[in-house]
Each structure stands twice: as C-alpha cells, then as structure tokens.
Amino acid sequence: MxxxxxxxxxxxxxxxxxxxxxxxxxxxxxxxxxxxxxxxxxxxxxxxxxxxxxxxxxxxxxxxxxxxxxxxxxxxxxxxxxxxxxxxxxxxxxxxxxxxxxxxxxxxxxxxxxxxxxxxxxxxxxxxxxxxxxxxxxxxxxxxxxxxxxxxxxVIRDEAQRLLSFAQAPLPADPRAWEEVREAHAELRALAGQVPDARLREELLSACIRLAAAGAPPQAPRTGPAPGAPQLTPRELDVLSSISSGATNAAAAARLRLRPETVKSYLRSAMRKLGAHTRLEAVVAARRAGLLP
CATH class of the missing domain: 3.30.450.40 (GAF domain)
Structure with missing residues (x-):
C-alpha cells in the first residue's frame, strides 16, 4: 500500500x-x-x-x-x-x-x-x-x-510505508521467519510513537494488533488480545515488543527515545501485570495473551 x-x-x-x-x-x-x-x-x-x-x-x-x-x-x-x-x-x-x-x-x-x-x-x-x-x-x-x-x-512516512506493506503481506508459515515479524512489530510500535499524524499513527497501531493476533494458536484465532488479557499500557507494550525482538534495555531505550531507567521501569510494571519473574517469561506470557506476535 x-x-x-x-x-x-x-x-x-x-x-x-x-x-x-x-x-x-x-x-x-x-x-x-x-x-x-x-x-x-x-x-x-x-x-x-x-x-x-x-x-x-x-x-x-x-x-x-x-x-x-x-x-x-x-x-x-x-x-x-x-x-x-x-x-x-x-x-x-x-x-x-x-x-x-x-x-x-x-x-x-x-x-x-x-x-x-x-x-x-x-x-x-x-x-x-x-x-x-x-x-x-x-x-x-x-x-x-x-x-x-x-x-x-x-523519512518516517517512507519507513511507515515499508512496515505497513510488510504487515499487510501474507504472514510466513516458517517459524524461523517469525523473528522478522517480531522485529517489524517492534519497529512499528516505536515508529507510531514518533508520528504526529493521528490517522497514520492509528494505521500503524492497527497493523501491530494484526501482527500480534497472528501469533495466536490456530485453534483460537483472534483479532486482538485474548479475553481477560492483562491491560498493558502502550509504553509497556512498546518496551516489551522491543525486548521480544532481542533488544537490550539500552537498545530499546534508543529505539523508543526513552532513558534506560524508564525502560526498566516499564518492563518491571509489565512483568508484574503478566505475573512473570523474568523478561523471557513476560514475553512468553504476552504472546500467549495475543499482545505480541
């Protein structure tokens, strides 16, 4: 598109x-x-x-x-x-x-x-x-x-176009290709926070929801988070999405234009809401809840 x-x-x-x-x-x-x-x-x-x-x-x-x-x-x-x-x-x-x-x-x-x-x-x-x-x-x-x-x-619009085109393409069947999907999801969420155009920002976030829901188990297709999923704030999701793609706290902070201490704070809050004790547990719980791809 x-x-x-x-x-x-x-x-x-x-x-x-x-x-x-x-x-x-x-x-x-x-x-x-x-x-x-x-x-x-x-x-x-x-x-x-x-x-x-x-x-x-x-x-x-x-x-x-x-x-x-x-x-x-x-x-x-x-x-x-x-x-x-x-x-x-x-x-x-x-x-x-x-x-x-x-x-x-x-x-x-x-x-x-x-x-x-x-x-x-x-x-x-x-x-x-x-x-x-x-x-x-x-x-x-x-x-x-x-x-x-x-x-x-x-530049931001060009990157939005590239990521939206990726998000709207057929999603890969090969599990190994999901790392690319997760990276695109993290980039979309980070980019949405930089876009002043409300319509474009909404389009980017809608694409994020599609990618996240696509990771749901085949027997339970969804168009959004699972019923009863923890209510994470947009910034908590931003941080968790970056972490899920393999970013360190420092890399997530640079991507999201936040301070590393702020990233740690959002991550701790997300882990508490998800009942997780480690970063990996938080990512797995968010994927099961349909919050991340």
Missing amino acids: RVNGRGESVEVRAALLRMRRSGLLPVSFGGLVAGGGGLPVGYGARQFRISELAGTATEALRGLAITTGNGLGGKTLAMGRPYAVTEYRDSRVISHEYDAAVASEGLRSVLAVPVVVQRRVRGVLYGALRQPFALGDRPLNVALDAARELEQAL
Whole structure:
C-alpha cells in the first residue's frame, strides 16, 4: 500500500508556515515529486507540482508543473542545491518559463531549497518577497531548517510505508521467519510513537494488533488480545515488543527515545501485570495473551 499524500500535504504546509512565521519569508510555496519519486542528487526528478501555498494573494502558482532545469525551482530540482535570485524577472541565471505566474503573484526576490531524502530530491520549497532585496543567510537558513524538518517527516512516512506493506503481506508459515515479524512489530510500535499524524499513527497501531493476533494458536484465532488479557499500557507494550525482538534495555531505550531507567521501569510494571519473574517469561506470557506476535 501507499501511505496517502494527504499527510504529506499537511507536512509540506507545516514547513511553509514555519518559513512564513519567521517573518523573513512572507510568501512561501512548494510541492513534492508525485508518488515519492525523484532521482539521485545531480540527476533531478522530471517534474513536480506546486501544491501548497502560504501568504500568497492569488492562486496563480497552485498546480504549476515545474520541470527539471526550468526556472528557479527546476534548477534546484535538477542540481539538488539551494538557489536565490534578487529580481526574478530579470535574472540571467535561470530560464523564464514561469514568469507570468510569478508576476501575477507580484514576487520579486525568490529562493528555492531542495527537499532531499536518501540522496533523492523529493521536492522544492520556495520563499519569496514582493520587493527586490538580496536574500541572505538568515532567510536561507530558515528555509533550509524547514526543508530538513520536512525531510525527517518524509523519512518516517517512507519507513511507515515499508512496515505497513510488510504487515499487510501474507504472514510466513516458517517459524524461523517469525523473528522478522517480531522485529517489524517492534519497529512499528516505536515508529507510531514518533508520528504526529493521528490517522497514520492509528494505521500503524492497527497493523501491530494484526501482527500480534497472528501469533495466536490456530485453534483460537483472534483479532486482538485474548479475553481477560492483562491491560498493558502502550509504553509497556512498546518496551516489551522491543525486548521480544532481542533488544537490550539500552537498545530499546534508543529505539523508543526513552532513558534506560524508564525502560526498566516499564518492563518491571509489565512483568508484574503478566505475573512473570523474568523478561523471557513476560514475553512468553504476552504472546500467549495475543499482545505480541
């Protein structure tokens, strides 16, 4: 499956609003290459569309298809580097296929920064002024920070897509392959805690429930925990899931972005609820209860 583009649009808008709220880039706009595509830095994706606007006075830029190499954004797309012009209409360092749309919005000084994920240009963010002022380091750094934040959000979405695809595939019959299932379950739970998008987070947790229930004995198929199963908190389950995949307390803490002492506390609480005296007993009891795969 493909994680829908709605969440990506929300994240692009958040990046643009961050740029605009700095007070240095009152107009911002941008978009991503469709389908999560893009070629390695230096080769350029073929095209992207400007899909999100902030601080604009018209809709002239919305939906504009930016082709690699064309205009300021196309140059950024092709080269994977930031570029800026002080007077867009008169600049000799870019081509001018999009002058009409830029003029309709009344833009003069414009900068563009690439959104790069795993060395692939996934989109471009623009910041602009309606006056011909040189855009120096401060506005450029604001745009770069917004791009980095968006890149991190896209990395999380890409990983969510990979794990959800795995979780929705037919589960293995070979018992030896269940270690991979358990690792995916632990990664899904850890990732869900980092996702601000409530819909995506719910999708990840639903996949976790499916993987956990799939480990139930064949004679008692379930779609969730067994009746009467201990009520573990989400964080207790996160910790237990990481431990079940072979992680040490320190590794679980790093994965879940917790302190090792906090991991120990959650683990002790989970063991008490499960009536277990060791980590292994806790994992076995959680699997029997349909809480872990």
